[in-house]
Amino acid sequence: MENRIATTEILADAPTVTAGANTWRWIGIVALIAIAVALPFALSKYHVFELTMVMIYAIAVLGLNILTGYNGQISLGHGGFFAVGAYTAAILMHRYGVPYWLTLPPAALIGFALGVLFGLPALRFEGPYLALVTLAMALATPQLLKYFDTWTGGQQGINLAKPMPPAGLGLDRDRWLYFVALVVLLIAIRIAANILHGRTGRAFVAIRDHPIAAAAMGIDTAKYKTLAFGTSTSFTAVAGALSAIVVGYVSPEGYSLFLSISFLVGSAVGGIATIGGAIVGGFFIQFVPNLANDISDAAPWAIYGLAMLLFMYTMPRGVVGTLEPLIARFYASRLRSAPTPVRGTQGT
Amino acid sequence: MHQLLQQIFSGLAAGAIYASVALALVMIYRATDLVNFAQGEMAMFSTYIAWTLVNAGLPFWLAFLITLAVSFAGGMVIERVVIRPVENAPVLAAVVVTIGLLLIFNSVAGWIYSYTVQDFPSPFPDRPVFGALMTTRDLGVIGVTLLMLVLLFAFFRFTPIGLAMRAAAQNPTSARLCGIRVGRMLAIGWGLAAVIGATAGVMVAPVLFLDPNMMGGVLIYAFAGALLGGITSPVGAVVGGLIVGVTENLVGTYLIASQLKLTVAFALIILVLVFRPNGLFGTAIIRRV
């Protein structure tokens, strides 16, 4: 919500500083990817597995960011869409013998379709009412999964064989799945960036910030809000499918209301209206409960709750949400000292 | 027919439980524009305080009054200390803070009091009424809930503090210009909500039995009831809570797949909301350009 648009206008005015900023940005991204590729070879299998889960949660949280951060529609139900993706993958693999990597596109499609179906009635609701509607999704999903047990295996769940890595690569299962997840995450980020930094993204943000003005400017709010919903749930469903493949087991108990709430918390902690924040959110969801358990055996949730409070007090816009404007301001202030006169407001 | 009546009456009894927590939710929403997800856990914690006092030998009503006082103070402190830092932050930050509070209260209660289910004394005797359709205890819960509703309504309508609170919630800047201490209003709002929650908890514990997870399910239904009735309306909270209770019971009885009770009940609530997106008694949010 910060004036990133204004900042980029300023930056456009001063090519040398811009080039500098952009170069650093690209170096940063390449460095991060390089680290991500190298890490699994430096870590134990267990840590690789943990990082794979971080990436899976990051994709799920990215979906939520699209909907709640960029489009302003709160969702307490993304755990349900995660479960839909997981069971899509599980049923396809278990019943129909579909190879694991082929389960991702159907999960994305089904997630999208379900999201649009949900998004349509959701158009009527705002704020806490929308929260309730999405909450219903989170609550209904485990019940429905238990009920249709011929398909879903009911309470017993479905055990899945973990995929074997392609021969000749010299990778074990955990590292192979890590790279699969990494590739999916990078694709997801790319798609999200394309959508959010383009016309669609601007429409999303316009609808979030001022729906009446957006409608007055000719943006079809209904279409974009529904699109936001579908896109968002599609991302989360893909994350769910990946989690089924990586964990090797699905059951209704794994997709409780707490999962939906965790996604929302991870989103807020990372930065709700950012893409990078999703990765921070993934780290938070994965590691903080474990740390809490290490700190306190008797009251782990209390530590988890305290962590949430601390993050929200120090960085109410989330980690990336707070840091990104600071970095932008840094570059804007460098611009101020640059020789070229600056037009427009300073970027804050 | 008898079964239908029975289900309706036990639905009303359960609905009164949801209604009492829904009232607390509405109270906080009206005072601070925030849904307090920790409301149930705060109520549960207050009930444990009452339980400790009763176990220490205090007579029930004295323990109850002390609990109310402690809860009021506690609610105010929480607002000033825990919520205040995120008052001007994005709404989502405040939501996350209330979720954090939920986890903290639940965990600390489990740590201090263990997870063993406890008995809780009821001020109302437990005798069947209306030919075993209800007990006097259920009537007590309904009665106290209605009493709280009336008191709350009167408070907002007829007292200067209630008026000040409404002003502070609707337009803090103008309220400050009128000399209203907005911060104090917010704190009082939370304090009162905590009192309502404590009352709800104490009434409900004899029925549901006291354990740290007592309010988990109740909060979800209370949330649904509050929204069904309109998150800004105390009358709506009570009506919504009662409707949710009855719906849940009737759905469970007459639906072939009773395992889908929760799903269908929520689907029905949402269906109603589709036609009344601001709840039955809620006021529409008018957007000005």
Place this chain on the structure above:
Amino acid sequence: MAFRRHILALIVAGNLAAMGNSICVAAEYSTGASDTEIKIGNTMPYSGPASGYSAIGKSLAAYFAMINDQGGINGRKINFISRDDAYSPPKTVEVVRKLVEEDQVLMVFQSLGTPPNLAIRGYLNDNKIPQLFVGSGADQWNDPKRYPWTMGWQPSYGTEAHIFARYVLDNLPDAKIAVLYQNDDFGKNYVNGMRSGLGDKAGKMIVATQSYETTDPTVDSQAAALQASGADVLLTAAIPKFTTLAIRKVYDIGWRPTQFVNSVSTSVGSVMKPAGAEKSAGVMSATYTKDPSDPRWQDTPEYKDWLAWMMKYNPSVNVTDALAVYGYSTAQTLVAVLKASGDNLTREHVMEVASSLHDLSLPMLLPGITISTAADDYAPIKQMQLQKFDGNSWKVFGDVIKGSGG
């Protein structure tokens, strides 16, 4: 302590054959065992809605603490590593991988819950790690052909339901049965067990079933619906809190069926008394452990030993909590197995010892109930006893019954 000698005597008597060969051989270890310690891994829901079961985890830790104070097992200390999985299977998978790969435990012991254990069963069996004395009564843990590393402990829910079914067939042949069950594997196992126990009469005799979720505040609506079915026998397959609610509501609406409650929810102090003495009188159940809040055990030496242990090592758990007896007994079983393994603490040998227990008797199991396993029988406890509540305490009747389900 008398009971400790009692166990040792029985182990020696029962396991001489198993021990004989390994006494004079140098120590052998798998990962997780050494000259000084034995690492035991465990997952438990310390957070989340199932956190009530954390009393088991605390009791296990408390029992091992006592054993360590008494010198450990054959001179080795038990390093009990218990982690929270919040009853979420994906989390259980992660936590167990950490226990195995980072903490390097010898085995996973008494992990709680059916879905969590189903989630980790494949991994543990693939890696030949004991999944010992699973904390769940599902029927799946007695499958040594397919899952030779997984073993249950308690009588399965199906076995228990069969015992109820048998009783009804023998004593109430014209009964109309209603079942109130928790909508998960635990509750459903009872329903299915009842059906299979009644055989072809199931369709006629079971007239109504109603489920509840753990998020439901009450079971009032379910009780009323079941009453309306005209049933005269009620089986309540629920966790303690909901059993209490059910017993009370059934009485309050004026229904007086013959009631059965499952073994998990029989505590006098936590279930029967809160429901109300007159409301719970006549309720029947099957059980295999001693209820710590039942007056009839108060003066026995076994109870006193247990109570002393509770006061000294397990003070954060309530003395009426049956989960503490459960944890105590499962821990004793493990200790017996480890002691009998002597200096051969390889995973294979531990499983061998665990699957050759013979009439092992524990102080807090009901008299007459013992633990026995074999290479093709991974169900340590198969016996239960029917009992009836008289308003004050449980009175057993009939013989100890050997279950046939699961």
